[in-house]
Amino acid sequence: xxxxxxxxxxxxxxxxxxxxxxxxxxxxxxxxxxxxxxxxxxxxxxxxxxxxxxxxxxxxxxxxxxxxxxxxxxxxxxxxxxxxxxxxxxxxxxxxxxxxxxxxxxxxxxxxxxxxxxxxxxxxxxxxxxxxxxxxxxxxxxxxxxxxxxxxxxxxxxxxxxxxxxxxxxxxxxxxxxxxxxxxxxxxxxxxxxxxxxxxxxxxxxxxxxxxxxxxxxxxxxxxxxxxxxxxxxxxxxxxxxxxxxxxxxxxxxxxxxxxxxxxxxxxxxxxxxxxxxxxxxxxxxxxxxxxxxxxxxxxxxxxxxxxxxxxxxxxxxxxxxxxxxxxxxxxxxxxxxxxxxxxxxxxxxxxxxxxxxxxxxxxxxxxxxxxxxxxxxxxxxxxxxxxxxxxxxx
Numbered sequence: 001x002x003x004x005x006x007x008x009x010x011x012x013x014x015x016x017x018x019x020x021x022x023x024x025x026x027x028x029x030x031x032x033x034x035x036x037x038x039x040x041x042x043x044x045x046x047x048x049x050x051x052x053x054x055x056x057x058x059x060x061x062x063x064x065x066x067x068x069x070x071x072x073x074x075x076x077x078x079x080x081x082x083x084x085x086x087x088x089x090x091x092x093x094x095x096x097x098x099x100x101x102x103x104x105x106x107x108x109x110x111x112x113x114x115x116x117x118x119x120x121x122x123x124x125x126x127x128x129x130x131x132x133x134x135x136x137x138x139x140x141x142x143x144x145x146x147x148x149x150x151x152x153x154x155x156x157x158x159x160x161x162x163x164x165x166x167x168x169x170x171x172x173x174x175x176x177x178x179x180x181x182x183x184x185x186x187x188x189x190x191x192x193x194x195x196x197x198x199x200x201x202x203x204x205x206x207x208x209x210x211x212x213x214x215x216x217x218x219x220x221x222x223x224x225x226x227x228x229x230x231x232x233x234x235x236x237x238x239x240x241x242x243x244x245x246x247x248x249x250x251x252x253x254x255x256x257x258x259x260x261x262x263x264x265x266x267x268x269x270x271x272x273x274x275x276x277x278x279x280x281x282x283x284x285x286x287x288x289x290x291x292x293x294x295x296x297x298x299x300x301x302x303x304x305x306x307x308x309x310x311x312x313x314x315x316x317x318x319x320x321x322x323x324x325x326x327x328x329x330x331x332x333x334x335x336x337x338x339x340x341x342x343x344x345x346x347x348x349x350x351x352x353x354x355x356x357x358x359x360x361x362x363x364x365x366x367x368x369x370x371x372x373x374x375x376x377x378x379x380x381x382x383x384x385x386x387x388x389x390x391x392x393x394x395x
Contacts, residue, residue: 036115037088038067038173040159041136043127044094060130064101065092065160066113067173086168092160098139115143119173120151121195122213124159125226128235133228134202141199148196151177154226154235156214166218179222180211187248187257187274188241189222206230206353207346207371209247212238227344230371237344239336246336249296249329249383250349252279258303261324266307272325273303275388283355285362290373292351294381296329301389318387326383333381345375 044061068089091109095101106113121140123133140146153176155162163172183189190211193201201208207230214223224244229236239247248254259272277298284291302321340346352370356363366373 034068034089034109034113035117036066036113037069037117037171038120038122038163038176039118039140040065040067040122040124040155040163041127042124042159043130045126059096061094061096062098062101062127062136063092063094063160064098064105065090065163066102066105067163067171068109068113069171088163088171088173090160090163098136115145116147118147118150120153120176122153122155122159122162122176124155125157125235127159128154128226128228130234132233133198134233137195137198137202141195146195148194150195151180152193152195152198152210153213154210156212156223156238158215161215162213162220164215164218172220175220176213179220182222184255185257187245187254188224190225190244191253201228202233204230205367207236207348209239209348225348227340227346227348229344229346236346239339242332243336243339246332246334247340247349249277249333250279250281250294250336250381252277252296259300259325259328261321261328263305263307263320263324265320266309268306269304270302270307270321270324271304272321272385272387273301274298275300281349281351281354283351283358285359290355290362290366290377292354292377292379294333294379296333296381296383297386298329298384299386299388300325302387318390322385322387325385329383329385330381333383337379337381341375341379346371347374351377351379 042063042065044063046060068091069087091105093101093105093108095104102113121137123136127136137152140150153162162176165172165175180189180192183191190209193210208228209225210228211222212224212226214221224238224240225247226238227236228234245257248257254274254277257274259274261270261272262268263270275298277296279297280295282293282295284293305321307317340348347370351374352363352367356367
C-alpha cells in the first residue's frame with residue numbers, strides 16, 4: 001500500500017512538472033513565419049522549338065504565386081512602418097511541377113513558409129483548360145499543412161492578378177473569402193467550394209461548377225461560373241452572370257436574390273426579391289427514352305416598382321407581377337439549359353444524380369457517357385412565383 005501511494009505521488013509530481021510544457025514543443029514564433037494566405041496558379045506555355053535538338057519538347061510550366069502575410073507587412077514586427085507599405089507580399093516561382101517549384105521559392109524568402117492559414121487557391125483559365133484539375137491539385141490535397149477549408153476559384157485570364165490590390169492596406173486573399181459570403185443574398189454567386197469538397201467532385205466523374213472571378217485594374221469581381229467537365233476534369237467554358245442565375249433557379253439552392261422584370265401594361269421595371277426558392281427535378285423513363293421535368297417554386301416580395309399608377313395591394317396588379325417574374329425566370333432557365341446542353345454538353349445541374357437515385361439500374365448503363373446523353377434529353381420546366389409581401393407602401 002505504501003509503495004502504491006509513493007508511485008501515485010511520483011506520477012502526480014511528474015505530471016505537474018510536464019504540464020507547463022504541454023503545447024509548447026511545436027511552438028512557432030510569429031516573427032519567424034511567412035504565413036501563406038492565398039495561392040494562384042498560372043500556365044506558362046512553352047514554344048514547340050524550346051526542347052533540345054533531338055530531345056522531347058519542353059513541357060508547359062506553372063507559375064505559382066504565394067501571398068504572404070508576415071509580422072513586417074502587418075506592421076507588427078517593426079517599431080515603425082510606412083503607411084504605403086503593402087499588407088501582403090506576393091512571391092512567384094515557375095516550374096514543371098508544384099512541389100519542386102515551391103521548394104525553389106525557399107531560395108527567395110527569408111521566412112519559414114507556413115500554409116496552415118491559407119484561405120484560397122485561384123487557378124488561371126489557361127491552366128484549367130490545359131491540365132486535369134486532379135493533377136494540378138494533387139499536392140494541395142495531399143499536403144497535411146494545407147487547410148481543408150481553403151476555397152477554390154477559377155480566374156478569367158491570369159490568376160495572379162486576383163492577388164493584387166490597389167489599396168495597400170487590403171489583403172486580396174481575405175477579400176476573396178469575404179466576397180463568397182454574399183451567396184446568400186444573390187443568385188449570381190455559387191456556394192463556396194473547398195479543398196475538402198473538390199476531392200469528391202474530382203473522383204465522381206460528374207461535371208461541376210467552380211466560382212469564376214475576374215480582375216481588372218486591381219479590382220476583383222465574381223462573374224459567373226466555370227464549367228468543369230467530369231470526364232476530362234478540365235475547364236469546358238464559362239457561364240455568365242445571367243446563366244449562373246438560371247442555373248441557381250434550376251437547382252433551387254439559392255438563399256436570396258433579385259429578379260428584374262418589366263410590367264407589360266406600363267413598361268416599367270419591377271424588382272422581385274427572393275425570400276425562398278425550391279426546385280424539384282423529376283426524371284421520367286419510357287423504354288429507352290429519358291426526359292426531365294423541373295418544378296420551380298419561390299416566395300418573395302416586391303422590393304421595388306415604378307408603376308405609380310397601380311396600388312400594390314390590388315390583386316390584379318400582384319397577379320400581373322407574379323406572371324412577369326415567372327416569365328423572366330423561365331427565360332433565365334431556358335437560356336442556361338441551351339448553354340449547358342447544346343454548347344458545353346455538360347450536366348452541371350445534377351440531372352444525372354436525380355436519375356441515379358430513381359432509376360439506379362438504368363443509370364449504370366448511361367453514366368459512362370452521361371454528359372453526351374444529357375445533351376439530347378428533353379427537359380420541361382414550370383415556374384410558380386408567389387408574392388407574400390409588398391413592403392410598407394400600399395400606394
